[in-house]
Amino acid sequence: MDFTNKKVLVMGLARSGLAAIKVLHKLKATITLSESKDKDQLDQLEFLQRSNVEVVKQDIDVFKKEYDLCIKNPGVPFDSEYIKLLKARDIPIITEIELAFLVSKPQNYIAITGTNGKTTTSTLIYELLKKQFGNKAHLGGNIGTPLCDIVLSENLMEEANHYIVLEISNFQLLNIDKFRPKIATILNLTPDHIDFMGSLDFYYYSKTLIYKNMIADDIFLLNKDDEIIREYVEKYPIKCNVISFSVENEDADNYIYKDYLYIDNQKILPLNSIRLVGKHNLQNVMVAISCAKKVGVSNDNIFEVISNFKGVEHRLEFVREIDNIRYYNDSKATNTDATITALKSFDKGVILLVGGFEKGLDMKPLRPYLTCVKKIIGFGASGKRMVNDLAFKQGIVVEDLKQAVLTAKKIAAKNDVILLSPATSSFDQYSCFEERGKHFKEIVNSL
Numbered sequence: 001m002d003f004t005n006k007k008v009l010v011m012g013l014a015r016s017g018l019a020a021i022k023v024l025h026k027l028k029a030t031i032t033l034s035e036s037k038d039k040d041q042l043d044q045l046e047f048l049q050r051s052n053v054e055v056v057k058q059d060i061d062v063f064k065k066e067y068d069l070c071i072k073n074p075g076v077p078f079d080s081e082y083i084k085l086l087k088a089r090d091i092p093i094i095t096e097i098e099l100a101f102l103v104s105k106p107q108n109y110i111a112i113t114g115t116n117g118k119t120t121t122s123t124l125i126y127e128l129l130k131k132q133f134g135n136k137a138h139l140g141g142n143i144g145t146p147l148c149d150i151v152l153s154e155n156l157m158e159e160a161n162h163y164i165v166l167e168i169s170n171f172q173l174l175n176i177d178k179f180r181p182k183i184a185t186i187l188n189l190t191p192d193h194i195d196f197m198g199s200l201d202f203y204y205y206s207k208t209l210i211y212k213n214m215i216a217d218d219i220f221l222l223n224k225d226d227e228i229i230r231e232y233v234e235k236y237p238i239k240c241n242v243i244s245f246s247v248e249n250e251d252a253d254n255y256i257y258k259d260y261l262y263i264d265n266q267k268i269l270p271l272n273s274i275r276l277v278g279k280h281n282l283q284n285v286m287v288a289i290s291c292a293k294k295v296g297v298s299n300d301n302i303f304e305v306i307s308n309f310k311g312v313e314h315r316l317e318f319v320r321e322i323d324n325i326r327y328y329n330d331s332k333a334t335n336t337d338a339t340i341t342a343l344k345s346f347d348k349g350v351i352l353l354v355g356g357f358e359k360g361l362d363m364k365p366l367r368p369y370l371t372c373v374k375k376i377i378g379f380g381a382s383g384k385r386m387v388n389d390l391a392f393k394q395g396i397v398v399e400d401l402k403q404a405v406l407t408a409k410k411i412a413a414k415n416d417v418i419l420l421s422p423a424t425s426s427f428d429q430y431s432c433f434e435e436r437g438k439h440f441k442e443i444v445n446s447l
Contacts, residue, residue: 001102003027007066009034009091011058011082012073016096018044019146020071023103025051026152032067034058034082058082067091071099074142074171079198094175097166100147101179105160109180110291111141113168113210114187116341117284119143120276120312121187122167124288128305129163132297141166163295170197170206180213183291185221187283189228204232214240221245221290223283224252245290247283254290261286263293273307275318277328278345281311314437316342316421319444324414327444330421331437336365339423343369349416351375351408353401354390355383356436357427363389366423375411379404381428400429401436405443 008029010017017033024031031053039045039055048055056062063085070086070093077083086093094102101109112122122143129137138150147166154162166181186207197203211220218240223229225248243264246252254263261269263286274285289302310318317329333339334356343350343366352370355378363386370376376395378387387395398404401420408418426436 003029003103005030006068008032009062009065009067009070009086010053011070012076013037013042013044014073014075015144016146016148017071017073019148019152020096020099021048021051021053022152023099023148024071025053027103032056032062032065034062060085069094071096072175074169074174078171078174092177094177095172097141097147097168097172098175098177098179100151100156104151104156105158107156108161108163108182108295110163110165110295111168111181111184111210112166112187112287113170113173113207114185115190117187117280118167118169120281120315121284121287122165123312124284124305124309125291126165127309128288128292128297128302129165129295131301131305132292132295133163136161137163137165139165139167142169142172143167165291168210170203170209173206173209176209176212178213180215181210181218183219183221183294184210184214185287185291186210186223186226186229187287188223188226189232204228205236208232208236211238211240212236214238216240219243219294221254221287224249225283243290245283245286247279247286254286256282256286261289263290268293268299269303269306273303275307275309276311277316277318278341280341281316281345314434316345317437319441320447322409322444322447325409325412326417328417328419328421329437329440329444330419331426331433331440333421333423334425334433336361336363336423339366339421340369342419342421343372346372346417346419348372349374349413351377351412351416351418353377353379353404353408353418353420354386354423355380355404356422356429357425358382358385359424361424363423366390374416375408377404377407380422382424386423401439402443405440405447409447 006029010033013035033053033055036058063082072093112118126139140147140150220238220240220242222242222244224244224246244252245254259271260267314332319327319329330342350373352373358381376391378397384397387397420440426433430436
């Protein structure tokens with residue numbers, strides 16, 4: 001596509017808007033950036049001025065002007081009055097992912113969406129592809145690196161046949177026009193983003209857009225265990241090749257049988273080689289291996305990567321095993337729902353470390369999921385209150401995370417799990433959950 005002198009409105013900066021601007025500048029487009037922040041608040045202002053980008057506010061008059069194209073930040077509501085003004089004049093509205101797809105040579109795209117598990121699955125697929133294809137494997141999308149940045153750094157306007165794993169949110173899917181992955185899946189569907197989408201039905205529908213452009217030879221991985229997915233693929237039929245997977249029964253193309261994972265009826269991997277815990281992660285591993293096999297990753301490489309993959313940092317991340325006691329870092333669990341997901345991954349012997357910033361979260365939803373917990377240790381500003389709410393007088397309260405880990409180590413027995421899943425944010429003693437998680441790992445690795 002020729003973007004020379006095309007008038008392009010970029011709506012919202014952030015990482016994806018900046019990446020789109022870099023591509024558009026390379027293609028000699030005439031760029032207008034509409035941004036809610038004042039100019040003097042933009043760290044990238046010098047680059048924008050150097051690139052001849054007109055920076056304007058998000059005033060209604062900006063959207064009454066004529067443009068050839070609009071690149072919309074995924075965080076901008078799809079039904080805003082600004083968007084309606086552009087649509088009324090048939091100005092195309094796309095996202096940064098669509099732009100990157102349009103300007104690149106043909107690549108091997110693997111697209112992952114769903115309500116939960118996207119980051120773990122996408123990261124694992126990338127690790128598998130990197131092992132097989134080296135620097136021709138890339139990871140981006142909603143996970144952090146915009147696709148436009150990958151296009152520029154890897155010269156994908158000139159070079160074809162790279163392997164690109166994209167985590168894609170429903171916000172990014174809403175403005176897809178021609179983007180077409182060769183492999184895609186919807187991991188699962190549960191209620192989310194109703195405030196943004198307007199209805200649960202529209203949220204579920206938006207996820208099906210991931211396969212709307214796929215053709216006969218492409219592959220969609222269908223989760224047979226998810227009733228909502230089955231309902232929506234019936235409402236919005238898939239036109240490409242469908243391969244099913246299940247962790248609950250053997251009536252699928254990819255399944256579990258006698259403690260082995262089977263892909264296309266081929267025994268691939270013993271379950272005891274998987275370091276990730278929980279049924280949800282077993283599904284994530286199955287999807288990752290299914291994608292890897294379809295693009296030619298060897299069984300030897302699959303075994304090596306899976307057996308060494310500890311998970312995404314701070315998300316139920318296996319840290320270390322000492323004296324038959326396993327330590328897990330789930331510092332990203334900054335609310336009760338996240339801690340519930342972590343607890344579902346274990347059957348018994350959990351010493352649970354909770355606490356941090358006191359934001360008054362109700363602990364009652366956690367109580368039914370404490371059957372696997374043998375002791376609760378609270379730390380930080382909310383530690384005492386959370387222990388009282390969860391364990392009444394049976395828990396232990398300490399001052400900080402280091403004391404919590406050392407106390408847990410003293411009372412742990414063989415085959416126990418020491419789990420940091422705080423159920424609240426970290427701002428009482430740390431700047432972010434990442435800092436808290438890294439401190440936990442430093443403590444554990446020093447034992």
